[in-house]
Amino acid sequence: MITWRSKRLEPYVDKIVWHGNGTTEPFTVYPDIYHVMGCQSIGQIAHVSGGHIQPLESAGLTGIHQKPKVFQATASLSSVLIYFKPEALYRWRLCSPRELTDASVSLTDLGMRPAMWEQLLESQATMNPREFLCFIEEMIWDIFKNNEIDLWASWAVNRIRSSNGSIRVGQLAEESALSRRQTERRFVERIGISPKALAQIVRFQHVLQSLKFAERLTQLAYDADYYDQSHFIKEFRKRSGTTPKQMQDLEILRLRPE
Structure with a gap:
């Protein structure tokens, strides 16, 4: 796992984390204060609830959640998670923080350009982790640099x-x-x-x-x-x-x- 912090993204992002996963054991994610954008280039993550397994899209955004959630990953997983600060998505044109609370939405459903995410997933598969994290930083900066923090x-x-x-x-x-x-x-x-x-x-x-x-x-x-x-x-x-x-x-x- 590699954790990346960017000075210029500091008003919006707490950290960017790249990690691989080698186990298929279910894992619990506990409530936290961040809106989390996740992208998987290799493998897939699924939400587990009441015995049902619901695969997630390869790129999505999860809002602040107030109860624990259980997930399961495929044996080979390469993913990056972007932890947006609680106040970062206010005034974002694609959705409001209230729409994301306790919810997960695919990035294509939010109206983000499919070509952008195809490029992102392709880059994640071909770059080494640090190069890819630099690429992510640049992408997030281009999207949010004009968003004024309240x-x-x-x-x-x-x-x-x-x-x-x-x-x-x-x-x-x-x-x-x-x-x-x-x-x-x-x-x-x-x-x-x-x-x-x-x-x-x-x-x-x-x-x-x-x-x-x-x-x-x-x-x-x-x-x-x-x-x-x-x-x-x-x-x-x-x-x-x-x-x-x-x-x-x-x-x-x-x-x-x-």
């Missing part, structure tokens, strides 16, 4: 992230000099979900990263500003499909040397 949306997202998701909507509204209703409406329009929902995802991700190092889950719940242990378990299960203790045991197992 400064309020960027500030609001960063404020939520800096608090690890513990800031309340009322406090966000007060700091914005807006009413709570104005804050929520403006946020949903620009990000696709409510500030409370994004804060819950940020807090979940913070807990997820902290689990492997936590000695006491009760202390972790307290530090993450959950009301009580019951609230902590309920919210964590909603985002992950499992309990904090089960997830912690799994993480400890992964860290254990062979």
Whole structure:
């Protein structure tokens, strides 16, 4: 796996990741704050739900999702994932963030030129990973360089992230000099979900990263500003499909040397 960060794409993109996959085992993707554009030149990814396997298009865009999703890849997979920041797609002419929330859409359905994606997939198959990541950077820059980032949306997202998701909507509204209703409406329009929902995802991700190092889950719940242990378990299960203790045991197992 190779992770690529670009200075000029920084207002729009958190990272670009190229990776290959050699297993057909299903894997879970947990809620996160990014809109993710994915392209596969070799192999295919399918969404698994309720025993049904739904193959995905070779190039698509997935909005912020609020529940865990299970995917399965073919044995040989070469893919690139572009992690757009929550505020990056506001004012994008092809779709709004609200249309993408909890949804995946093929890039051709969004109206992007098929020739562009044929070129992209062909380039991914013929270039080495670093050359291809440079190619992706140039392509994204050409598409988004004229998209102006909304400064309020960027500030609001960063404020939520800096608090690890513990800031309340009322406090966000007060700091914005807006009413709570104005804050929520403006946020949903620009990000696709409510500030409370994004804060819950940020807090979940913070807990997820902290689990492997936590000695006491009760202390972790307290530090993450959950009301009580019951609230902590309920919210964590909603985002992950499992309990904090089960997830912690799994993480400890992964860290254990062979």
